[in-house]
Amino acid sequence: MKRTPKPDAVARPKPKPDAATRWKTTRRRFLIGAGSLGVLAVGGYFGLEAGRPLLVDRIEGGGAPSSPAPSNPNLWFEIKADKIIFFAPKFEMGQGIQSALAQIAAEELEIDWRNLELRQPDSQHGFSPTFMFTFGSTSVKDLYKPIREMAASLREMLRSEAALQLGADVSSIEVKNGLCSLKTDSSKTLSYGAVVAAKTGEWVMPKTPPALKAKAQFVSIGKPLSRLDAKSKVMGQPVYSMDARIEGMLYGAVARAPRFGAKLETASAGEAETQVGVVKVVLDVAGNFAGVVAQTRTQARNALKFLELTWTGGTSISQAELDTLVTAKAGTGVVIRNRGQANLQGDVISASYRTPFAAHAHLEPLAALADVKEKSIDVWVGTQAANSDESAIKKVVPGNRSIKIYPMQMGGSFGRKGSQSAAPEAARLSAAVGEPVHVAWTREEEMQQSFYRPPTNTLMQATLENGMIKAVQQVTASGDILFSIIPIPAFIKNTIGFDFGTLSGQFLPYDIANYVVRNQRIDLPIPTGPWRGVGLMPNVFALECFMDELAVAAKTDPLEFRLKHTSNPRMKAVLEDVRTRSNWASPTPSGVARGVAYCTAVGTFVAMVVEIRLEGKEIIVDRVTLSIDTGIVISPTNATLQARGSVVMGLSSTLLEKITIENGAVVQTNFKDYPLLTLKATPKTIEVHFMDSSEPPSGMGEPVIGPVPAAVANALFALNGQRLRELPLILE
Amino acid sequence: MNLMVNGKTVPVPDAQALEPLVWVLRDTLGLMGTRYGCGIGVCGACNILLDGKVVRSCQTLSETALGKEIITLEGLAIGEDLHPVQQAFLENPLQCCWCMTGHIMNAVELLETNKQPTPAQIDNAMNNNYCRCGGYNSIRANVVTASEIASSLPSAKRLTIRRKS
Numbered sequence: 064m065k066r067t068p069k070p071d072a073v074a075r076p077k078p079k080p081d082a083a084t085r086w087k088t089t090r091r092r093f094l095i096g097a098g099s100l101g102v103l104a105v106g107g108y109f110g111l112e113a114g115r116p117l118l119v120d121r122i123e124g125g126g127a128p129s130s131p132a133p134s135n136p137n138l139w140f141e142i143k144a145d146k147i148i149f150f151a152p153k154f155e156m157g158q159g160i161q162s163a164l165a166q167i168a169a170e171e172l173e174i175d176w177r178n179l180e181l182r183q184p185d186s187q188h189g190f191s192p193t194f195m196f197t198f199g200s201t202s203v204k205d206l207y208k209p210i211r212e213m214a215a216s217l218r219e220m221l222r223s224e225a226a227l228q229l230g231a232d233v234s235s236i237e238v239k240n241g242l243c244s245l246k247t248d249s250s251k252t253l254s255y256g257a258v259v260a261a262k263t264g265e266w267v268m269p270k271t272p273p274a275l276k277a278k279a280q281f282v283s284i285g286k287p288l289s290r291l292d293a294k295s296k297v298m299g300q301p302v303y304s305m306d307a308r309i310e311g312m313l314y315g316a317v318a319r320a321p322r323f324g325a326k327l328e329t330a331s332a333g334e335a336e337t338q339v340g341v342v343k344v345v346l347d348v349a350g351n352f353a354g355v356v357a358q359t360r361t362q363a364r365n366a367l368k369f370l371e372l373t374w375t376g377g378t379s380i381s382q383a384e385l386d387t388l389v390t391a392k393a394g395t396g397v398v399i400r401n402r403g404q405a406n407l408q409g410d411v412i413s414a415s416y417r418t419p420f421a422a423h424a425h426l427e428p429l430a431a432l433a434d435v436k437e438k439s440i441d442v443w444v445g446t447q448a449a450n451s452d453e454s455a456i457k458k459v460v461p462g463n464r465s466i467k468i469y470p471m472q473m474g475g476s477f478g479r480k481g482s483q484s485a486a487p488e489a490a491r492l493s494a495a496v497g498e499p500v501h502v503a504w505t506r507e508e509e510m511q512q513s514f515y516r517p518p519t520n521t522l523m524q525a526t527l528e529n530g531m532i533k534a535v536q537q538v539t540a541s542g543d544i545l546f547s548i549i550p551i552p553a554f555i556k557n558t559i560g561f562d563f564g565t566l567s568g569q570f571l572p573y574d575i576a577n578y579v580v581r582n583q584r585i586d587l588p589i590p591t592g593p594w595r596g597v598g599l600m601p602n603v604f605a606l607e608c609f610m611d612e613l614a615v616a617a618k619t620d621p622l623e624f625r626l627k628h629t630s631n632p633r634m635k636a637v638l639e640d641v642r643t644r645s646n647w648a649s650p651t652p653s654g655v656a657r658g659v660a661y662c663t664a665v666g667t668f669v670a671m672v673v674e675i676r677l678e679g680k681e682i683i684v685d686r687v688t689l690s691i692d693t694g695i696v697i698s699p700t701n702a703t704l705q706a707r708g709s710v711v712m713g714l715s716s717t718l719l720e721k722i723t724i725e726n727g728a729v730v731q732t733n734f735k736d737y738p739l740l741t742l743k744a745t746p747k748t749i750e751v752h753f754m755d756s757s758e759p760p761s762g763m764g765e766p767v768i769g770p771v772p773a774a775v776a777n778a779l780f781a782l783n784g785q786r787l788r789e790l791p792l793i794l795e
Numbered sequence: 796m797n798l799m800v801n802g803k804t805v806p807v808p809d810a811q812a813l814e815p816l817v818w819v820l821r822d823t824l825g826l827m828g829t830r831y832g833c834g835i836g837v838c839g840a841c842n843i844l845l846d847g848k849v850v851r852s853c854q855t856l857s858e859t860a861l862g863k864e865i866i867t868l869e870g871l872a873i874g875e876d877l878h879p880v881q882q883a884f885l886e887n888p889l890q891c892c893w894c895m896t897g898h899i900m901n902a903v904e905l906l907e908t909n910k911q912p913t914p915a916q917i918d919n920a921m922n923n924n925y926c927r928c929g930g931y932n933s934i935r936a937n938v939v940t941a942s943e944i945a946s947s948l949p950s951a952k953r954l955t956i957r958r959k960s
Contacts, residue, residue: 156891157889157890157892157928158890289885289886289887290888292892293885293892294885296888296892296895297881297885297888297895297899298828298868298869298872298877298881299826299827299828299829299868299869299896300828301825303827303893305821305827305830305831306821306827308825339810340810359810359811359814359818359822359823360822361811361814361815424927425893425927426830426832426838426840426891426893426894426925426926426927427830427831427891427893428831472891473891474830474893474894475890475891475893475927475928503831506832506833506835506838704889704890704928704930704933705890707930707932707933708890708930709929711926711930711931712929715929733833733834733835734833734838735835738837739925739927740929741922741923741924742918742921742922742926742931742934742935743918743922745931745932747914747935
């Protein structure tokens with residue numbers, strides 16, 4: 064069949080390090096790239112515990128490495144005559160991570176951060192063989208120190224070599240703005256590129272790590288800089304996985320089961336094969352797969368309707384049954400915290416909180432381009448976890464092909480693109496048709512065929528003594544979060560007994576002497592998984608609404624009640640700060656009320672006050688005040704966007720979002736029945752204040768979403784005495 | 796058939812006459828600035844200007860654009876000379892930016908008829924597009940910035956939709 068030519072189809076650039084680079088380990092923790100003339104490359108290998116290098120320490124310890132040594136680094140700089148390239152192993156999904164990491168790198172490298180060319184490595188260069196995730200607000204936190212140490216070492220190597228080339232002593236060389244100059248004679252100046260170009264012989268890394276700058280000396284870290292990726296996006300350049308194109312590519316569409324868990328029973332092409340533009344119908348009943356490849360996306364989708372498919376099995380569960388399953392029962396579940404004597408005697412205050420299934424609703428649906436050849440598979444995909452894409456592709460495309468993943472930027476993800484199937488679907492279709500195939504999901508597929516934030520139910524029970532919390536018993540029931548995406552055998556899941564994804568924000572962060580927490584793992588027939596913050600928002604909704612209820616019972620101001628229950632200085636500081644900034648003590652106008660909520664997550668302390676009013680039965684949030692201690696703020700621009708964005712996404716969940724299930728399928732189909740918060744409903748004032756801190760940076764992607772629903776629910780109680788304990792908050 | 800896109804006449808296979816414009820622009824013509832988000836006209840990521848008015852390109856069949864002037868995100872800048880609205884979003888970007896085209900197109904249309912919109916007018920004009928990353932306050936601010944940039948330009952360059960000659 065003749066294919067429509069693509070007049071402007073251009074192969075996407077394939078970022079890769081200098082082909083000739085071979086990596087040599089140094090006596091210290093880093094690796095030096097050797098073998099390329101005119102290039103200096105310095106890198107390091109970071110696993111989950113970043114900054115704890117596996118390789119060199121073992122070699123220095125005098126024995127053979129206990130596990131295979133990584134053959135290449137996953138974070139590195141390449142200095143060439145005309146540019147400095149920074150390969151950062153973290154995927155961009157809107158959080159601005161590449162810019163933040165560049166700000167860190169530029170600091171010790173003594174260059175203008177805009178002069179760093181940032182690249183995402185591909186899966187054959189610079190991927191950790193086991194873990195290469197971007198998740199859990201960990202990127203800046205984990206890479207802050209390693210990047211600075213590596214950049215400082217690189218700078219010192221350049222300084223030493225510049226001294227040699229200028230015939231001067233190292234101590235007489237000043238390094239600034241990517242230039243090495245003689246302090247006494249600024250006409251004697253060499254750029255980094257010139258130093259590297261003129262180098263002969265081997266590079267040697269300094270034996271001891273150079274001292275790192277103190278916070279007061281920072282010129283790049285902490286500055287409100289814009290984004291390195293903004294220009295390409297404002298110009299509409301192709302950077303996302305839905306934009307990936309190569310010559311001769313076709314478009315694929317995949318048939319979906321009518322209910323979760325259903326398997327393909329019979330499949331025939333029917334009239335699909337004769338539809339306009341169809342190149343191939345791909346049916347694999349044993350592999351539970353039916354798809355169409357066509358010349359255009361619309362043709363592929365249209366042809367899908369003509370396939371003759373029958374499905375068998377799966378679940379027919381309804382929402383009412385699910386609600387019953389997800390019920391926290393006193394005294395049940397595994398004990399995950401047991402402090403003091405948490406027997407409840409006397410007047411017990413008790414409340415139960417619920418959160419529903421929710422969709423990620425990232426605006427760029429899943430998409431991937433795969434080019435399967437005889438010996439290789441090239442895949443362009445936006446992903447939070449490239450390694451798991453690789454193994455998913457291996458499972459569905461037989462043969463011993465080398466797989467190379469080129470991570471594209473993501474149009475939002477929020478956990479969704481850490482576990483996805485567009486890449487294996489595209490690979491499967493490409494293998495069948497022998498041409499590159501692009502698959503992009505529709506919004507309906509995203510709404511109905513995804514995995515969801517799991518429903519939760521939290522039962523809180525407590526007693527008070529002299530206005531203080533005496534004992535708390537808590538039972539948290541939740542569908543799976545991480546168990547559903549990590550390949551763990553069922554018996555191990557059962558032995559552990561709870562999904563550790565639910566742990567985020569699960570414990571009251573207050574000084575409570577007698578506290579028992581039980582976790583009930585609910586194994587649901589509906590796919591659930593990570594959603595921004597994993598367990599954080601559902602947990603904090605329950606805990607912080609309950610703190611408010613306890614404060615009322617103790618006849619204490621809710622903010623003061625929280626302060627009375629903590630001795631943590633950073634926690635106290637953000638609560639006191641938000642009290643001042645929100646004018647907490649000042650009376651509100653009639654019809655307006657304030658609510659407070661707090662959480663600690665990923666090392667970040669967040670205190671939030673919201674101001675609300677009602678328009679009919681609609682809750683209007685006019686003002687949000689945030690005091691946040693996230694340690695040193697690397698990029699105030701990105702951190703503020705993360706905070707404001709978390710407030711908006713959190714409010715959307717608080718006021719609007721709910722996925723419901725009937726007959727084993729999702730009821731909602733698209734944004735018309737699953738609306739998101741819009742601009743008009745967004746508080747005009749979202750004041751974000753970061754505490755001045757010299758502590759190392761902690762996470763900013765997730766923590767702020769935690770307190771949003773509780774703050775609103777608490778404000779509603781302050782306004783009209785009504786306690787809503789289920790999300791979304793809907794006034795009857 | 797021929798479409799008029801960003802000042803150029805471009806051929807599109809007749810077989811695609813009844814396909815949504817968003818896919819023809821993206822997949823056939825390679826103009827990736829127009830984004831798909833929902834396919835039902837709710838999210839606004841696919842906004843384009845059709846004869847100067849914002850339309851959802853996912854709800855517009857190619858043939859209905861025949862004889863009309865299509866302007867996409869790529870058609871706003873002239874070379875490196877960014878449109879004032881693009882300039883505002885460059886200085887104060889959103890997060891993932893997948894939705895950004897829709898907001899930019901809305902703002903271009905708004906400023907074309909109302910050079911200095913009030914906050915309430917901005918809210919009304921910009922309310923029908925989603926931003927899942929939650930950048931709505933940046934969007935509000937960027938419309939104001941764009942209006943200021945436009946008013947500081949010499950009058951010949953002040954047109955918010957600048958047609959390439």
